[in-house]
Amino acid sequence: MARHLITSAIPYINGIKHLGNLVGSQLPADLFARYQRGRGHEVLYLCATDEHGTPAELAAAKAGKPVAEYCAEMHETQAEIARGFRLSFDHFGRSSSPQNHKLTQAFAARLDTAGLIEERVETQIYSRADGRYLPDRYIEGTCPNCGFESARGDQCDNCTKQLDPVDLIEPRSVISGSTDLEPRETKHLYLRQSKMRGELSDWIDSKSDWPVLTTSIARKWLNDGDGLQDRGITRDLDWGIPVKKGDADWPGMEGKVFYVWFDAPIEYIACAQEWVDAGKGTDWERWWRTDKGADDVRYTQFMGKDNVPFHTLSFPATILGSGEPWKLVDYIKSFNYLNYDGGQFSTSRGRGVFMDQALEVLPADYWRWWLLSHAPESSDAEFTWENFQQSVNKDLADVLGNFVSRVTKFCRSKFGEEVPAGGEHGDRETALIADLERRLRAYEGHMDAIEVRKAAAELRGIWVAGNEYLQDAAPWATFKTDPEAAAMQIRLALNLIRFYAVLSAPFIPDASAQLMDAMNTEDDAWPGDVAGALSVLPVGHGFSVPDVTFRKITDDEREDWQARFAGTRG
Numbered sequence: 001m002a003r004h005l006i007t008s009a010i011p012y013i014n015g016i017k018h019l020g021n022l023v024g025s026q027l028p029a030d031l032f033a034r035y036q037r038g039r040g041h042e043v044l045y046l047c048a049t050d051e052h053g054t055p056a057e058l059a060a061a062k063a064g065k066p067v068a069e070y071c072a073e074m075h076e077t078q079a080e081i082a083r084g085f086r087l088s089f090d091h092f093g094r095s096s097s098p099q100n101h102k103l104t105q106a107f108a109a110r111l112d113t114a115g116l117i118e119e120r121v122e123t124q125i126y127s128r129a130d131g132r133y134l135p136d137r138y139i140e141g142t143c144p145n146c147g148f149e150s151a152r153g154d155q156c157d158n159c160t161k162q163l164d165p166v167d168l169i170e171p172r173s174v175i176s177g178s179t180d181l182e183p184r185e186t187k188h189l190y191l192r193q194s195k196m197r198g199e200l201s202d203w204i205d206s207k208s209d210w211p212v213l214t215t216s217i218a219r220k221w222l223n224d225g226d227g228l229q230d231r232g233i234t235r236d237l238d239w240g241i242p243v244k245k246g247d248a249d250w251p252g253m254e255g256k257v258f259y260v261w262f263d264a265p266i267e268y269i270a271c272a273q274e275w276v277d278a279g280k281g282t283d284w285e286r287w288w289r290t291d292k293g294a295d296d297v298r299y300t301q302f303m304g305k306d307n308v309p310f311h312t313l314s315f316p317a318t319i320l321g322s323g324e325p326w327k328l329v330d331y332i333k334s335f336n337y338l339n340y341d342g343g344q345f346s347t348s349r350g351r352g353v354f355m356d357q358a359l360e361v362l363p364a365d366y367w368r369w370w371l372l373s374h375a376p377e378s379s380d381a382e383f384t385w386e387n388f389q390q391s392v393n394k395d396l397a398d399v400l401g402n403f404v405s406r407v408t409k410f411c412r413s414k415f416g417e418e419v420p421a422g423g424e425h426g427d428r429e430t431a432l433i434a435d436l437e438r439r440l441r442a443y444e445g446h447m448d449a450i451e452v453r454k455a456a457a458e459l460r461g462i463w464v465a466g467n468e469y470l471q472d473a474a475p476w477a478t479f480k481t482d483p484e485a486a487a488m489q490i491r492l493a494l495n496l497i498r499f500y501a502v503l504s505a506p507f508i509p510d511a512s513a514q515l516m517d518a519m520n521t522e523d524d525a526w527p528g529d530v531a532g533a534l535s536v537l538p539v540g541h542g543f544s545v546p547d548v549t550f551r552k553i554t555d556d557e558r559e560d561w562q563a564r565f566a567g568t569r570g
């Protein structure tokens with residue numbers, strides 16, 4: 001039995017995510033976790049909300065709530081939606097947890113001891129009215145280049161010129177609108193990533209099995225320009241993890257917090273502690289400490305391509321720099337972007353389908369199947385309602401759903417609701433089993449390699465093979481001349497339903513559970529050989545005819561949804 005530690009990039013607390021976010025990390029991570037559990041391996045699948053930073057503070061202010069309260073509520077909202085999508089986290093933690101506070105402070109102390117932290121004094125804009133320093137994005141003013149009046153402190157959206165807040169004419173606070181701003185000196189901690197460039201470079205070079213999408217992004221950051229840059233790890237904010245050196249105060253850093261990018265990935269580890277503290281597990285160190293049993297763990301991370309630099313460089317710099325035996329990632333699966341119907345998803349314009357809305361429209365399996373079978377792996381992908389309708393109606397309703405319905409209803413009408421006796425396999429069954437054997441091993445290969453689209457295509461092929469067999473064997477016709485042969489064909493087909501339920505569970509867990517229930521079995525063992533797997537339900541075994549497994553999407557529905565989620569185009 002292998003051991004798999006799996007994490008998906010932790011979603012920011014601010015707002016509900018869209019389907020592109022879902023398929024870029026959590027959903028494929030869930031697929032992989034369910035598959036590895038199905039194969040009988042030991043899995044720890046962790047995710048959490050990323051709760052610190054200015055956007056959370058501002059969203060809370062907008063909602064008229066204290067930030068801690070806002071985050072607690074949004075965490076519960078995101079957890080509820082995750083349950084709706086059947087994301088099978090072993091724990092869904094919070095980066096604001098006491099465990100993460102302690103661990104982040106401990107990492108900072110270790111890095112400081114290792115000579116990898118530097119204090120630097122810099123000048124930042126302070127707002128007297130707001131009583132705080134303002135990050136670049138929270139300062140607006142007139143662009144010195146084009147005269148645009150709402151240029152941000154880091155960039156002008158009108159002429160795209162990169163800016164420094166001090167360049168702006170008549171700068172003002174985005175929070176209060178106050179123009180009572182002044183540059184002030186403030187001290188911050190920097191992680192000296194540049195000192196670790198060689199070590200990180202060697203580590204990346206050792207990952208010859210990683211996708212080029214992942215390693216090329218890492219190498220670009222390592223080598224472009226002056227090479228890997230040191231990064232600030234602290235901020236002048238209230239909401240966050242207080243800057244401390246382990247348990248001790250950090251002189252000169254009073255009132256400051258760690259920058260969200262530093263503490264968020266550490267939550268992957270803290271989340272395992274939360275999992276234990278929540279009474280769901282007993283030993284987190286055997287997953288994370290190579291000196292305490294994590295040597296045989298395979299650690300896989302899932303994320304969108306925009307998160308790759310943090311996971312290939314910054315977080316490994318924290319781990320390697322600590323000098324402690326923490327588990328490093330073994331494989332990073334990164335994704336391109338999912339676009340929406342000829343454009344991009346847009347939160348501000350309400351364009352595209354967001355996770356809560358998706359579940360109001362259709363159950364999770366419909367979305368899981370489309371998203372995973374169209375995952376943006378080798379390039380960006382696009383959601384269109386036509387494609388969604390076609391995929392659901394064909395793959396799920398016509399192929400899988402129809403197979404189940406025909407087989408169970410025919411059996412009930414001719415043989416009753418139990419697996420019928422009689423007949424023996426012939427050439428057609430032997431050929432089917434050989435075909436399924438080949439396809440099953442291919443499916444496993446794609447799932448092991450996390451080739452999500454290829455795995456979905458192979459699974460669809462496995463469903464199609466059963467349908468073609470049924471069409472070809474035509475038990476409804478056979479029954480008239482040779483009832484024993486028809487019984488054998490239906491016995492095989494009923495076993496195929498269980499076989500499908502087991503193989504399909506990582507993609508469509510609810511349908512899988514429904515089919516297992518209808519087949520009246522709890523034997524969900526992953527098939528060794530196909531012939532064996534197709535004789536699990538013995539003669540005389542009772543079953544029931546399930547309700548419709550997947551319904552079709554009508555043209556009217558498709559048009560309604562298309563209009564409903566089109567957003568207000570700017």
Ligand SMILES: [Zn+2]
Pocket residue numbers: 143144145146147148151156157158159160161
């Ligand atoms: Zn401009």
